[in-house]
Amino acid sequence: MKKITILTLALAVLSGGAFAAGDAAPLPHQHWHFSGYKGTYDQAAMQRGLKVYREVCSACHSLDLVSFRNFEALGYDEAQVKNIAAEYTVIDGPDDDGEMFERPARPSDRFPSPYANKKAAVAANGAFPPDLSLITKARHHGPDYVYALLTGYGPAEHGVEVPEGKYYNKYFAGHVISMAPPLMDGQVSYEDGSPETLEQYAYDIVNFLTWAADPYMEERKRTGIKVILFLLAFAGVMFAYKKKIWADQH
Amino acid sequence: MGSGNREKFDNPVVEWVDSRLPVFTLLKAEYGVFPTPKNFNYFWNFGAIAMVMLITMILTGIFLAMSYNPSTAGAFESVERIMRDVNGGWLLRYMHANGASFFFIAVYIHIFRGMYYGSYKQPREILWILGVVIFLLMMATAFMGYVLPWGQMSYWGATVITNLFSAVPVVGDAIVTLLWGGFSVDNPTLNRFFALHYLMPFVIFAVVFLHVWALHVTGSNNPTGVEPKTKKDTLPFHPYYTIKDSFGVLLFLALYSAFVFFAPDSLGHPDNYIPADPLVTPAHIVPEWYFLPFYAMLRAITFPVGIPFTDIVFIEAKLGGVLVMFGSIALLFALPFLDKHPIRSARYRPLFRPAIILFLLNFIFLGYVGSQSADATLFGLPLSIFGLAATAVYYGFFIVLIPLLNKYEEGRELPPSIHESVLEAQQKSKAPEAA
Ligand code: HEM
Numbered sequence: 001m002k003k004i005t006i007l008t009l010a011l012a013v014l015s016g017g018a019f020a021a022g023d024a025a026p027l028p029h030q031h032w033h034f035s036g037y038k039g040t041y042d043q044a045a046m047q048r049g050l051k052v053y054r055e056v057c058s059a060c061h062s063l064d065l066v067s068f069r070n071f072e073a074l075g076y077d078e079a080q081v082k083n084i085a086a087e088y089t090v091i092d093g094p095d096d097d098g099e100m101f102e103r104p105a106r107p108s109d110r111f112p113s114p115y116a117n118k119k120a121a122v123a124a125n126g127a128f129p130p131d132l133s134l135i136t137k138a139r140h141h142g143p144d145y146v147y148a149l150l151t152g153y154g155p156a157e158h159g160v161e162v163p164e165g166k167y168y169n170k171y172f173a174g175h176v177i178s179m180a181p182p183l184m185d186g187q188v189s190y191e192d193g194s195p196e197t198l199e200q201y202a203y204d205i206v207n208f209l210t211w212a213a214d215p216y217m218e219e220r221k222r223t224g225i226k227v228i229l230f231l232l233a234f235a236g237v238m239f240a241y242k243k244k245i246w247a248d249q250h
Numbered sequence: 251m252g253s254g255n256r257e258k259f260d261n262p263v264v265e266w267v268d269s270r271l272p273v274f275t276l277l278k279a280e281y282g283v284f285p286t287p288k289n290f291n292y293f294w295n296f297g298a299i300a301m302v303m304l305i306t307m308i309l310t311g312i313f314l315a316m317s318y319n320p321s322t323a324g325a326f327e328s329v330e331r332i333m334r335d336v337n338g339g340w341l342l343r344y345m346h347a348n349g350a351s352f353f354f355i356a357v358y359i360h361i362f363r364g365m366y367y368g369s370y371k372q373p374r375e376i377l378w379i380l381g382v383v384i385f386l387l388m389m390a391t392a393f394m395g396y397v398l399p400w401g402q403m404s405y406w407g408a409t410v411i412t413n414l415f416s417a418v419p420v421v422g423d424a425i426v427t428l429l430w431g432g433f434s435v436d437n438p439t440l441n442r443f444f445a446l447h448y449l450m451p452f453v454i455f456a457v458v459f460l461h462v463w464a465l466h467v468t469g470s471n472n473p474t475g476v477e478p479k480t481k482k483d484t485l486p487f488h489p490y491y492t493i494k495d496s497f498g499v500l501l502f503l504a505l506y507s508a509f510v511f512f513a514p515d516s517l518g519h520p521d522n523y524i525p526a527d528p529l530v531t532p533a534h535i536v537p538e539w540y541f542l543p544f545y546a547m548l549r550a551i552t553f554p555v556g557i558p559f560t561d562i563v564f565i566e567a568k569l570g571g572v573l574v575m576f577g578s579i580a581l582l583f584a585l586p587f588l589d590k591h592p593i594r595s596a597r598y599r600p601l602f603r604p605a606i607i608l609f610l611l612n613f614i615f616l617g618y619v620g621s622q623s624a625d626a627t628l629f630g631l632p633l634s635i636f637g638l639a640a641t642a643v644y645y646g647f648f649i650v651l652i653p654l655l656n657k658y659e660e661g662r663e664l665p666p667s668i669h670e671s672v673l674e675a676q677q678k679s680k681a682p683e684a685a
Contacts, residue, residue: 037512065330130524134330137515138523173533213523216333216340223341224511228504235500242493249288249485 025152025170027144030203034143034210037225040218041211043075044192049208050074052188052201057132060125060179062113065133066212069107073215074208081107088112126165127178136206136213143206145171150202153181280466285484286491287472289672293367294470294491295498296360302499303353303506304458308451310346311395318398320444322437325400326525344514350392351517352506354540357385365585366606368594369471375586377464382582384457389541391450394443396538401522406535408435408443414548417569434528474671475594476664483668534623542620543613548575549624550641552634574641581648588652593661601659605651612643 033042050071053063068085072078085105090112093100105112115121122128136142152171160175162168169177183201190196194204211217257275259265268274317336319328332339361381364370370378397408412435415425431438469478478484485491509517517539521532537545551570556563565573581588596603619637626633665671 065327065334070334134523138520140520142520220340220344220511220514224507227507227511231500231504231507235497235504238493238497238500242497245489245493249490 025148027141027148027171029141029144030147030206032143032210033207034217037221039221041073042207044194045204045207046074046211047076048190048192048194048200049204049206051190052183052205053132053208055188056182057205058111059114060121060129060182062115062129062131063111063133063212064113064131066111067107068105068109068111070215073211078107085109125178129179132209132212134213136210138213142213143210146209147202147206149177150183150205151198281492282486282488284466284487285469285478285481286487287470287478287483287668288485288490289472289474289668290470290491290494291473292498293359293363293473295495295502296356296363298495299499299502300353300356300360301458302503303349303356304451304454307346307349307353308455310342310349311448311451313342314346315448318444320398320441322400322440322526325398325440329399341510344510346395347518348506348509348514350395351538351540352502352509353388354392356502357388358540361385361582362610364471365609366596367471367473368475368589368591368596370586371589371594372586374464374468374471377461377468378586379583380457380461380464382579384454384461385582386579387450387454387457389544391447391454392538392540394447394450396522397440397443398447399522400440400526402524402526402530402532403519403522403535405435405526405528406532407537408439410535411537412439414568414572417566417572419569471594472668473595473597474665474668475598476668476671479667480669536621539617539621542618543616544575544578544620546616546620546637547578547641547644548572549620550574550634550637552638574645578641578644581645585648585652588648590656591652591659591661593664598662598664599655599659600662602655605647605655609644609647612640612647616640616644 033039033045068081071081071084076084085107088105088109088111089102090105090109091100092103095101115124118128130138136146139145148171149169152169153167154170156162156168156175157170158175160168162176166176166178167180168175183198183205185198186196188196188201190200194200255275256268256272257278259268259274264274314332317328317332317339319325329343332343334340336342364378364381393407393411397404412426412429415429416422418425427433429439429442430436431442472478515523519536536542548571551567551574553570554563554567555565555570591599591602593599596606616637619633619640622633624634628636665674
C-alpha cells in the first residue's frame with residue numbers, strides 16, 4: 001500500500017499534475033431527503049437501498065450493528081421482517097450436545113457477515129471491506145462521499161498507475177481502490193418503477209446506509225425542535241421577568 | 251460556615267433543620283443576600299453556565315457508565331448499543347459528547363473574562379489558581395473520556411499523548427508504563443482511564459466548591475475592576491442575579507441543544523466511528539478542538555536545544571514541545587504574580603486592552619495551526635513556522651509584554667465607584683434620546 005502511494009506520488013509529481021496522491025476530487029453535494037432540520041428518511045428509497053445492499057454489498061461487507069428487527073423502521077411489518085430474516089441462516093449454539101448448528105435467522109438476530117473473520121475478508125478481497133453500519137458517519141460528509149465513491153469509477157487519470165486487481169476511483173484517497181465497481185445500470189431490478197440506473201442505486205443505498213448509521217435521526221430532530229422551542233420560550237419568560245426585577249435599577 | 255450567627259426561619263421544618271445544621275443560613279448568606287456588584291455584563295453568566303455543564307456531564311456520564319463496557323473488545327460496540335438499544339441512549343451519549351465541548355466553550359469564555367477584567371489580581375489570586383486547576387483537571391478528564399469509545403482517534407490520540415511523557419528525563423518511561431498498565435495502549439489502559447474518567451469529575455466538583463468558597467471570601471470582580479465601596483454598588487444575589495443567570499443558562503442550553511439535536515457529530519472526528527485498530531494509523535491524528543491551541547504549541551518545537559555547532563543537546567525536540575505545552579498552562583498559574591499593574595479592568599488600560607484582544611486572536615490562530623496536518627503550508631510557507639511564531643507571541647504576552655506594561659502603561663482615570671460608573675453609562679445612553 002505504501003509502495004503504491006509512493007509510486008503514485010512520484011508519478012503525480014512527474015506528470016506535473018495539480019493532483020497529489022491522496023487528494024481526492026472535491027465531493028459533489030447531493031440533495032438528500034434526510035438533510036436539513038426537518039429532513040426525514042425516504043422509506044421507499046431505504047427499501048430499495050436494502051434490496052441493493054442484500055443483493056450486492058452484503059457479498060463482501062458486513063452490517064454488524066443492524067438487526068433484522070430494525071427493518072421495521074423502513075416500513076416493513078413484523079411478518080415481512082420475519083420473512084426477510086428467514087432467508088438467512090445463522091450459526092447458533094452450542095446445543096445440549098455441545099455442537100454448533102445452523103438455523104434460519106430470527107428478527108432479533110444481527111445481520112450476518114459474509115466472512116468468518118477479518119483475515120478471511122482481506123484474503124478474498126485484497127483489502128478489508130469495512131463494516132458498513134457506521135460508514136456514513138465514519139467519513140467526512142459521509143452520504144455525499146459514499147455516493148461519489150460508488151459513482152466515481154472510471155479510467156485512470158492524472159497518470160495514476162492502477163495495479164492488477166485494483167480500480168481507479170476519483171474520490172477514494174489515493175485513487176486506487178480494491179473494491180471492484182460494485183454497481184452498474186440494470187444490475188438490481190426494482191418493482192416500484194424507479195429507474196434502474198447506477199445513480200439511482202447509489203442514491204438508494206446511501207439512504208439505507210445513512211439510516212443504518214443513525215436510526216434515531218427523525219426522533220432526534222423532532223425532539224430537538226420541541227426542546228429548543230421550550231428553552232427559548234422559557235428564556236424569553238426569564239428575560240421579561242429579569243427586566244421587571246431590574247426595572248428599579250435602570 | 252459554622253456556628254456563627256444563624257438566621258431565623260418562619261417555616262418550622264426549615265428552622266428545625268437549620269438549628270441543627272445551618273445549611274439554610276449558609277444558602278441565604280451565600281446565594282440569597284450575598285452582595286454582588288450591580289454592573290455585571292453577560293460575561294458574568296459563564297460561571298453559572300459552567301456549573302450547569304459540569305452537572306450535566308456528571309449526570310449523563312453516570313447513566314452512560316451503566317451501559318458502557320470498558321474493554322478493548324467491547325467498548326466500541328457498547329457505545330453503539332447505547333446509541334441504538336438503550337432507551338434515550340442516543341440522547342445521553344450526544345449530550346455527553348457535545349456537553350464536553352460546550353463545557354469547554356463556557357470555561358474558555360469564563361477564563362478570558364477573568365483575564366480581560368483582571369479578575370486574577372490581588373486579592374483573588376487563589377480563586378484564579380483554583381480555576382486553572384479546574385481547567386487542567388477538565389483537560390485530563392476530557393482526554394480520558396475521548397479514549398473510552400475506543401474508536402480510531404481514541405486509540406491513536408491516547409497513543410500520541412501518553413507517549414509524550416516518555417520525553418520526561420529519567421522517569422519518563424516509568425510514567426508511560428504506569429499510564430498504559432503495560433507496554434502499549436491496551437485493555438489495562440482503557441480500564442484505568444475509565445476508572446479515572448469516572449473519578450475526576452468529582453474531584454473537579456470538590457475544587458469548584460473551593461473556587462466558589464474563595465469567591466465568596468473576596469467577592470466578585472466586576473467590569474470596572476473597582477471594588478464595591480458602599481451598599482449602592484451592590485445588589486443581593488437573589489433575585490437580581492439568580493434571574494439573570496437563569497436567562498443566560500437557558501440561552502446557552504438552547505445553543506447546546508442545537509448541536510445535540512441537529513449536528514451531534516459535527517464537533518467530533520469521523521474516524522472515531524471506526525473501531526480502534528492498532529495496525530492502521532489514521533492519515534491525520536487530531537485531538538478534540540478544545541485541545542488544538544495546546545497541541546499546536548506542543549508541535550511548534552521541532553528542533554532540539556543545545557550548544558550550536560556541537561552535538562551537545564540539552565533538550566530534545568520532543569521534550570521541548572512537552573515543556574512548552576505545559577509551560578503555557580504554568581504561565582496561567584503565574585499570571586497573578588506576573589501582572590502587577592494596579593488597574594484591573596482592561597477598560598481602563600489603553601495598552602493592555604488591545605494586547606489581550608490580540609492574545610485571544612493569537613490563541614484562536616494557534617487552534618487553527620493545531621488543526622492542520624504537520625506538513626501544511628500557509629502563504630507558501632510551512633505552517634510550523636507560524637506555529638512557532640504564535641507560540642512565541644503567547645509566551646511573549648506573559649513574560650515580555652506584561653512586565654513592560656507593569657512599568658510603562660498609564661491607566662485611564664477610574665470611576666470613583668461602581669455606582670457612579672453605572673450612572674454615567676445611563677446618562678450617556680439616555681442623552682441621544684433626549685436630543
Ligand atoms: C468534567 C466532566 C466530564 C467531561 C469533560 C467528560 C468528557 C467526556 C468525553 C469527551 C467523552 C467522549 C465522548 C465521545 O466522543 O463519545 C466521554 C465519554 C464518556 N464519559 Fe465522560 N466526561 C465527564 C464526566 C463523566 C462522568 C462523571 C462519567 C461517569 C460517571 C462519565 C462517563 C463517561 C462514559 C461512560 C463515556 C463513554 C461513552 C461515550 O463515549 O459516549 N463522564 N466523556
